[in-house]
Amino acid sequence: MESLLQHFERFSEVLAVSRTTHVRTWDPATVRRALQWARYLRHVHRRFGRHARIRMALERRLQNQWRLEGGSGSSPVPGLTNFQALERCDLLLSLRLLENRALGDAAYHYLLQELFPGPGVPDADPETLQGSLARLARRRSAVHLLRLSGYGENSVLEEDSVLKTQAELLLARLREVPKAEAEGPSRFLSILWERLPQNNFLKVIAAALLLPPSSPRPQEEELEPRTPKTLADGDQELVRWLLTKSDAMAAFCRNLPAGLLTSVAGRHPELSRVYLGLLADWARHLHYDLQKGIWIGTESQHVPWEELYGKFQSLCQGPPPLKDDVLAALESCKAKDGDFQVRGLSIWTDLLLALGCGS
Amino acid sequence: MAQDSVGFSSDYQFWMQKLSLWDQASTLETQKDTCLHLPRFQEFLRQMYEVLKEMDSNTIIERFPTIGQLLAKTCWNPFILAFDESQKILLWCLCCLINKEPQNSEELKLNSWTRGLLSHVLSAFKFDTKEVGLFIQGLGYAPADYYPGLLKNMVLSLVSELRENHLNGFNTQRRMAPEKIRFLSRVCVPLVTLPDIQPLVEALLTYHGHEPQEVLWPEFFDAVNEAFLLKKISLPTSAVICLWLRHLPSLEKATLHLFEKLISSERNFLRRIECFLKDSLLPEAACYPAIFRIVDEMFRYALLETDGAPEVLAAIQVFTWCFVEALEKQNKQLKFTLKTYFPYASPSLVMVLLQHPKDIPQKLWHQPLKHISEMLREIVEDQTHGSYGGPFECWFLFIHFGGWADIAAEQLVMSEAEPPEALLWLLAFSHSPRDRSQQRAQTMVEVKAVLSHLKKLLRSPTLSARDLQAAAAESQDRDPRPPSCQQLIRHLLLNFLLWAPGGHAIAREVITLMAPTDELSHEIAGFLDQTLYRWDRLCLEAPRSRKLARELLAELHGHIQHRPAAHGAAVHAAGSPRSRDETMRLIRRGTSSKDEP
Numbered sequence: 001m002e003s004l005l006q007h008f009e010r011f012s013e014v015l016a017v018s019r020t021t022h023v024r025t026w027d028p029a030t031v032r033r034a035l036q037w038a039r040y041l042r043h044v045h046r047r048f049g050r051h052a053r054i055r056m057a058l059e060r061r062l063q064n065q066w067r068l069e070g071g072s073g074s075s076p077v078p079g080l081t082n083f084q085a086l087e088r089c090d091l092l093l094s095l096r097l098l099e100n101r102a103l104g105d106a107a108y109h110y111l112l113q114e115l116f117p118g119p120g121v122p123d124a125d126p127e128t129l130q131g132s133l134a135r136l137a138r139r140r141s142a143v144h145l146l147r148l149s150g151y152g153e154n155s156v157l158e159e160d161s162v163l164k165t166q167a168e169l170l171l172a173r174l175r176e177v178p179k180a181e182a183e184g185p186s187r188f189l190s191i192l193w194e195r196l197p198q199n200n201f202l203k204v205i206a207a208a209l210l211l212p213p214s215s216p217r218p219q220e221e222e223l224e225p226r227t228p229k230t231l232a233d234g235d236q237e238l239v240r241w242l243l244t245k246s247d248a249m250a251a252f253c254r255n256l257p258a259g260l261l262t263s264v265a266g267r268h269p270e271l272s273r274v275y276l277g278l279l280a281d282w283a284r285h286l287h288y289d290l291q292k293g294i295w296i297g298t299e300s301q302h303v304p305w306e307e308l309y310g311k312f313q314s315l316c317q318g319p320p321p322l323k324d325d326v327l328a329a330l331e332s333c334k335a336k337d338g339d340f341q342v343r344g345l346s347i348w349t350d351l352l353l354a355l356g357c358g359s
Numbered sequence: 360m361a362q363d364s365v366g367f368s369s370d371y372q373f374w375m376q377k378l379s380l381w382d383q384a385s386t387l388e389t390q391k392d393t394c395l396h397l398p399r400f401q402e403f404l405r406q407m408y409e410v411l412k413e414m415d416s417n418t419i420i421e422r423f424p425t426i427g428q429l430l431a432k433t434c435w436n437p438f439i440l441a442f443d444e445s446q447k448i449l450l451w452c453l454c455c456l457i458n459k460e461p462q463n464s465e466e467l468k469l470n471s472w473t474r475g476l477l478s479h480v481l482s483a484f485k486f487d488t489k490e491v492g493l494f495i496q497g498l499g500y501a502p503a504d505y506y507p508g509l510l511k512n513m514v515l516s517l518v519s520e521l522r523e524n525h526l527n528g529f530n531t532q533r534r535m536a537p538e539k540i541r542f543l544s545r546v547c548v549p550l551v552t553l554p555d556i557q558p559l560v561e562a563l564l565t566y567h568g569h570e571p572q573e574v575l576w577p578e579f580f581d582a583v584n585e586a587f588l589l590k591k592i593s594l595p596t597s598a599v600i601c602l603w604l605r606h607l608p609s610l611e612k613a614t615l616h617l618f619e620k621l622i623s624s625e626r627n628f629l630r631r632i633e634c635f636l637k638d639s640l641l642p643e644a645a646c647y648p649a650i651f652r653i654v655d656e657m658f659r660y661a662l663l664e665t666d667g668a669p670e671v672l673a674a675i676q677v678f679t680w681c682f683v684e685a686l687e688k689q690n691k692q693l694k695f696t697l698k699t700y701f702p703y704a705s706p707s708l709v710m711v712l713l714q715h716p717k718d719i720p721q722k723l724w725h726q727p728l729k730h731i732s733e734m735l736r737e738i739v740e741d742q743t744h745g746s747y748g749g750p751f752e753c754w755f756l757f758i759h760f761g762g763w764a765d766i767a768a769e770q771l772v773m774s775e776a777e778p779p780e781a782l783l784w785l786l787a788f789s790h791s792p793r794d795r796s797q798q799r800a801q802t803m804v805e806v807k808a809v810l811s812h813l814k815k816l817l818r819s820p821t822l823s824a825r826d827l828q829a830a831a832a833e834s835q836d837r838d839p840r841p842p843s844c845q846q847l848i849r850h851l852l853l854n855f856l857l858w859a860p861g862g863h864a865i866a867r868e869v870i871t872l873m874a875p876t877d878e879l880s881h882e883i884a885g886f887l888d889q890t891l892y893r894w895d896r897l898c899l900e901a902p903r904s905r906k907l908a909r910e911l912l913a914e915l916h917g918h919i920q921h922r923p924a925a926h927g928a929a930v931h932a933a934g935s936p937r938s939r940d941e942t943m944r945l946i947r948r949g950t951s952s953k954d955e956p
Contacts, residue, residue, distance in 0.1 A: 088503075095503055099482055105470055109459040112477075116447075116454050118412065134447035136503055137480050138553060139510050141441035145546040146513050148385075148437070149539055161512040166494055168508055173498050196497045200490040 001054070004044065005061050011037050011089065012065070018093055021102040028110035031097070035114055038090035045086035055083050082176050091132050160207075166200075167208035171234035185237040186244065193248055202252050205242070209235050209264050209271075239268055253278050254303065258314035265315065266322045276329050283308055283333075283351070288344045295347055309354055316355055330355075367406060374403055375425060378432040393438045394548045394578055400439065404448040411455040416469065419456060426456070427472070434476050442549035446480060453477050510555050517543065518562040537574045540566065544579035551582045552591040564598045564605075573605060580606035588616045600644045610650060614657045615947065617641060621674045622942050629892040632677045642681035646689050648699035651682070659755060664945040669885055671946075672758055676889075679759040680896065683713065704756045708734045712760040717897050725779065728767050731757075732781035735788060740796065754792035762893050764789035768847075771810055772854040775817075778810050791843035802844045805833075809848055813855050822861035824868040827852060846882065849873060853886055857904045866907060867914070880915055887912040 014034050017023065026034075048054045059082055085092075094115055097103055103111070115129050177184045193201060242249045253261060253275050265272035282303040286295040295305045315326045334340075334348035343350050377396065381389045411419055419426060433439055433449055440446045456473045458466045482502055495505050520535055544563055550556045560583055568574055580602055586592040587599060594602075603610040617639045621632055636642055645651040658678070661671045697709045711730050719727065735757060739750045757764070767782045767789075783803040787794070791802065812830035816822055831848050833840055840848070856862035856869060874880045887908050894905060 091503060092501060095481070095501060099478055101474070105457070105461055105467075106459050108470075108474065109457050112454040112457055116450055118408070118451050130447065133481060134444065134450065136506065137446040137450070138441060138550075139506050139555065140482075140502075141437045141446070142550050142553060142556060143506060143510050143513065144437045145441055145550065146510075146517070146543075149542045149546055161509060161516050162491060164512045165505060165508040166491065168512075169495065169498055169500055169504065173500075192497060196494055197490040200488075200494055204494065 001057065004054075005058065007037065007041065007044075008058065008061065009065075011041055015089070015093060015096070018096040019100065021100075023097065023100050023107070024102045024104060026103065026107045028107050031107045031111050032114070034093060034097075035090065035111075038093045041086045041089050045083065049083075059083050090129055094129055094133070163203055163207040164211070166204045167211055170204055170208055171211070174234035174237050185234075186241045189238070189241045190245065193245065198251060199255060202248075202256055203260075205238055205252070206256055206260050206264055208238055209268060211235070235268075239270055243270060243274060249274060250278060253311075258311045261311065262314045262318045262322070266319045269321075272322055272325065276326065279308065279311060280329070280333060283347050286347055288347075290344070293344075295350065309351065312351055313355060367410065370403055370406070371423070371429075374400060375429055378429060378436070381436055382432070384436050384438050390438065390545055391578075393436060394545065394582075397439065397442045397445070397549055401443060401445045401448065404433075404445060404452065408448055408451045408455070411452055414455070416456055416458040416466070420469070427469075430456075431476060434480055438549050440480065441553075443552060450477065450480060453480070507555070514555060514559050518558050521559075521562040521566050537568065537570050540568070540574050541576055544575040548576070548578055548582045551586045557592060557594070560592070561594060561598045564594070564601045575605070577606065577608075580609050584609035584612055588613060596640055596643055599640050600647065600650070603644055603650055604647060607653070610644075610653055611657065613639065614641065614654050618657075618661060618674075618946055619943055622670055622946075629673060629677055629888055632674060633681060636674075636678055636681050642678060643685045645678075645682045646686050648695050651700050652702075654678075661946040662755070664948060665942055668942060669882070670942070672761065673885070673889065675759055676761040677892075683715075701756060703752055705734065705738065708738075708756070712757070712763065716762070716766060724766060725770060725782070728763060728770065728785065729779065729781040731763060732767075732785040732788075736781075736784055739788070750792050754788065757789060761789070762896075765889065765893055768850055769854050769858070771806075772813060772851055773858050775814065778807055783807060786847060787844075790847045791841070798841075802841075802847070805840060805844060806847060806851070809851060813851065813859075816861075817855075817859050819861070822859070822865055824865045824872060827855070827865065827869050828872060849879075849883070850886055853883065857890070857908055863903065863907050866911060870911065870915075874915075877919065880919055884912060884915040884919065887915070 014037065018034070048058075062082060094111070097108075097111055098115075115133065117130065174185050174188070177188045242252060261275065265275050285299075285302045286297050286305060286308075288294075289296050297304065312326065312330070316323055318326075330348055330352055334346060334352060337346040337348050340346045340349045343353065377392075377400075381393050384390050384393045414422065423429075430449065430452060433445075440449070453473055453476055456469065458470050461467045461470050495502070521540070540563070543559070547556060547560055547563065551560060563575060563579070564583070566575075583592065583594075583602055584606070587594060587602075603613065617635065620635050620639075641650075641654055645654055658671065658675050662668075662675070665671055697706055697713070701709050708731070711727055711734070714727055716724060716727075735753055738753050764786060767785050771778050771782055771786070780803075783806055784799070786806065787799045787802040791799070794802065809831055816826055816830060819826070831852055852869065852873065856866045870883060874883050891905065891908050891912070893899075894901065
């Protein structure tokens with residue numbers, strides 16, 4: 001068992017190095033060793049896939065390592081995150097080496113010979129690397145061809161697919177984050193928030209929150225039934241994180257399109273409450289300019305009337321429980337503000353009038 | 360070898376030109392042309408790999424100075440990369456160009472350039488945007504994790520757009536433009552065997568738009584059909600039926616493919632024919648009259664061209680069994696009258712033929728038999744009955760339900776009574792439809808004579824092979840029996856052997872006397888197989904007869920195997936052997952000539 005774990009660690013190092021220029025020093029023998037290790041680990045995956053004890057021990061070690069690294073290094077995620085990853089570690093290694101320009105010609109030549117032996121005798125292994133790599137190339141062409149079909153004309157649909165795919169991957173990762181500490185997922189998300197382009201990240205989170213309720217992934221059938229906590233949908237983790245990270249939540253509600261936010265709020269009541277709260281805060285920053293006859297903010301970061309109105313309007317077109325909540329909240333704010341009927345005195349009145357819901 | 364290389368060089372030039380023409384396949388014409396040539400180009404790539412792998416990098420450049428261009432153009436044509444195994448073979452070819460130890464700057468440049476191409480093929484079309492790339496990498500994922508998921512989501516979204524399209528008929532905003540649908544069908548041609556694309560293929564096949572003309576590309580149907588016949592794609596039956604209903608050539612190809620399988624499969628195994636038929640989905644598809652009529656036409660031509668080959672007859676019979684079964688399973692969801700399936704036949708005749716003998720008590724089988732015989736006779740002998748076709752049409756309809764003729768023979772042999780005229784006529788007709796009434800009458804007389812001899816022997820306690828031979832012997836003072844009559848008599852004798860109490864003991868001896876040649880052995884084996892198959896379908900018990908039939912069949916098969924010269928010979932009705940290839944050739948000729956005026 002110990003030697004197995006050592007193999008793990010050594011291979012993780014190799015995997016990390018395979019992306020760097022350090023491979024310049026690799027010769028064909030090094031490449032051969034690396035590939036052998038990868039093959040061995042794949043064999044381990046096949047052999048011990050059903051051995052709960054060994055699998056758990058390995059996973060625990062991996063998770064420990066992840067926790068220790070804690071997001072240091074170039075990626076917040078280590079190369080091997082769980083037992084499942086062993087299945088494709090050779091593919092991962094091969095692709096990294098293939099794309100690494102620093103790899104010397106002799107080593108590269110050897111790598112190609114190993115990866116693409118040609119027609120010849122098929123391996124006993126049905127899932128050969130050659131087949132996987134060819135299939136990957138084919139799938140990419142498929143994506144390209146489908147895009148050519150003017151798929152991109154309806155760019156909303158295209159963007160949807162891209163976002164949806166990113167969302168699925170995000171949720172997949174969240175499932176793997178070390179659960180030993182309750183804070184694991186949140187910490188991970190915070191790291192991502194700091195490192196990644198934020199606008200895209202927010203859109204992906206929205207997409208993830210709107211995915212249909214996840215069905216168990218086929219791989220999970222193999223593994224033991226997990227505790228209810230780990231089966232909790234990743235989107236719960238996302239909601240929890242958003243609720244605790246106020247700057248992310250503010251950016252979320254500010255930058256995303258109104259319609260998208262309405263859908264998210266419709267699905268997740270806890271978020272809708274915070275959303276409404278934020279809208280209320282933003283509204284309070286505006287004051288009425290008598291001369292121009294409009295509500296404006298004093299500073300540039302204040303949310304302008306049009307945007308505010310747009311978001312409320314979208315919410316009022318949402319599904320009934322949400323719509324009713326929003327109207328109730330507006331009414332209550334209006335009442336607290338003095339229950340004016342005339343324009344220009346309370347922003348709540350004006351909003352309700354503009355929305356066509358004023359009484 | 361020299362000839363090979365000359366041939367290869369000219370191929371090389373040809374493909375070089377083509378690739379330059381196609382460029383990145385961005386126009387309709389280049390896309391069409393590329394798709395048409397995909398399989399041949401893949402073959403060429405394979406050949407090229409075989410040539411390249413023997414050489415080292417420098418030799419390759421010497422021999423084929425433009426190879427870089429050729430491979431690069433291939434890499435940049437997404438249709439080629441998407442097809443079947445082309446991307447794999449291309450990768451092999453590129454690997455041949457890599458130099459293990461580059462000596463000079465030229466070789467270094469070549470290596471670098473080749474690596475770039477390899478990278479392009481494997482990691483082409485980088486992440487859509489930088490942001491997406493950073494996101495995926497930030498999560499610790501690689502393109503290998505992203506692209507399969509993206510493809511799946513794109514396919515899902517296209518499928519739902521196609522389906523919604525169908526429901527939102529007049530909501531023009533949501534509708535997918537016909538050009539886009541056609542483009543999708545074109546793009547699917549190289550991708551048809553990729554499992555991820557299968558939902559899209561299915562959605563396209565079952566898409567029913569509001570345009571009057573077919574909106575999908577014909578090559579799309581061809582590609583899907585090919586893939587289906589070679590079992591490289593798995594589609595639900597409903598999608599395959601849509602394919603055939605929309606594209607006639609695909610249906611014809613599928614039927615010919617089936618014929619090939621039937622003709623070349625082991626003879627005399629009706630169970631196997633049944634498996635092939637059910638596998639082909641044609642009986643189920645034939646519940647749609649349009650499809651039934653076309654398949655039936657092709658069977659008709661096959662029968663005509665091979666002059667009534669027994670394999671074709673057997674195939675038609677089994678096909679009809681499967682078809683009727685499928686119709687019943689449909690549970691009347693498809694409501695078509697019988698006339699739509701058999702427009703040239705008398706509806707009452709069809710109704711009687713369609714009856715399942717299982718539903719009628721065996722004692723009463725003579726009733727439908729008489730009825731069938733009378734109806735057929737009326738049509739055949741009445742010259743003015745033009746609307747129901749001539750004797751051949753009648754006979755063609757009848758042999759669909761050939762089981763009845765076999766039942767008639769059994770009944771005649773087993774019963775003690777005087778053989779009814781109607782059954783005699785039926786048997787004579789089924790074995791020889793083209794006879795004139797005089798010839799047929801002659802046959803009936805001969806059969807009657809044999810039957811009366813057999814009945815005497817039925818009661819005889821000591822039965823010998825000689826007795827049977829005598830019973831079947833031709834009388835010297837008449838004309839020799841025509842072959843079809845001889846065959847009929849043989850079948851009666853075999854029935855006798857299977858049913859008569861004394862028949863079991865002498866069976867083997869009789870058969871040895873009856874079947875001196877391989878063709879006859881094949882014929883008898885065919886008869887036994889057909890009989891057993893029919894008994895299974897009718898759930899007939901008869902354990903002793905069954906056992907005998909099975910044993911005899913096994914022995915005959917063993918006997919036939921030992922004679923390699925006879926292996927693979929189909930039997931012409933007149934007795935001369937014909938090879939399987941020839942049979943197929945005739946069938947193909949027959950089915951293609953029907954397009955000519």
